[in-house]
Amino acid sequence: MTTFANKAIAYYNALAAPANLPPDIGVMNPFPKPAVQQIVEEFYTKFFDDNKPRVFVLGINPGRFGAGVTGISFTTPQNLRRYCGIDNDLRDTPELSSRFIYRIVEAFGGAKEFYSQFFLTSLFPLALTKDNKNYNFYDDRATTEALWPAITHEVKTQLNFGYNRRVAVCLGRKNETYLRRLNDQQGFFDRIVTLDHPRYILQYKSKDAPLYLERYIATLQECVEET
Template sequence: MLTFADQAIPYYNTLIAPANLPPDVGVLNPYQQPEVEHIVSEFYSRFFNDNKPRTFVLGINPGRFGAGVTGISFTTPQNLRRYCGIENDLRDTPELSSRFIYQVVEAFGGATEFYRHFFLTSLFPLALTKAGKNYNFYDDRATTKALWPAITETVRTQTQFGYNRKVAVCLGRKNESYLRRLNDQQGFFDRIVTLDHPRYILQYKTKDMPMYLERYIAILHECIE
């Protein structure tokens, strides 16, 4: 029987960027780089080398400084080294979402314990850019429409790795409307719970970060009980 890692590694390392995006929207595909291929293999072999179903924690699409560089959701090169024990030669990058997520990971008991229960991923697996900045798949209707079949297939394929269909965690209030629409169409999850997006928390609610961190941990524990 194939493990979660056996399925995730070839999926990511063979991802192809879509060709139907609007002309002003760019896409970053780090998985074509040998070092990222190695990182993906080491990460999933270390944390997902089993058949245990994971609870999905779904973001929007990667940022250009997180998974857009490392290939690992919400994970910068430095956090890959510091919290996951995976050495790499990638340049350190600033990424607010990764800072908060790895505070969550540490509060939950560290990377091994966190990833034993959860799979961090996104509705669309590749980073999008516009005018050199991060871009979300829902920022314009044409991009959303162009990517909707790929989003559907992304989530469908990843659930086949092994997932807890009883509940999914959605990151981002606006993202929630799209995940619920997808779930209404496909029936992937029985229930969806939503948390404020890490970038929103660090950009606008820094003073309240301990409260948000506590909220994250409480919801995550509820999802695996």
């Protein structure tokens, strides 16, 4: 039986960086590294070894301190150990988004329960950099246009892991513009709901983080009930 885990592991092990990006845009691809391949296999085998469709929760593209290091969306090395029970020798990294996301994971009863219902991913699955800083695929038109075929292909391929088409969750208000454009072109999801991006919340609205946390939990719970 081919499971969600089998498909995800094979996908990430074969993931390659596009060659057509503007010359000043870098790509971080951690997946050829043996340590990351081991993490990916352990993570997906532990939490996705079934055929249950998940609600897709889609960010922009990974940060260089989260999935850019571990290969697991919104997950730093230390959160991989602390919340997922997956040991690793990777250096701990600072990542605001991961900090917020794992508060959500814990609110749902922990990683096992959360990942039985949701799949965290991004429109583009590899971290982008410019001048050694995080970069978003939509930060300039040339990068967006260069990556759009890849974004379409990568999202479509990941949906084959096993997804619930009734609803998707978009992280980031600007990201919503591009996910809706993609959905208008491809018809992947019946409905899209949008939440503010975790990085935005902790960087600019940290005093209101408890309110955003409640909003996340309520929205995600509604998505589960809808499906």
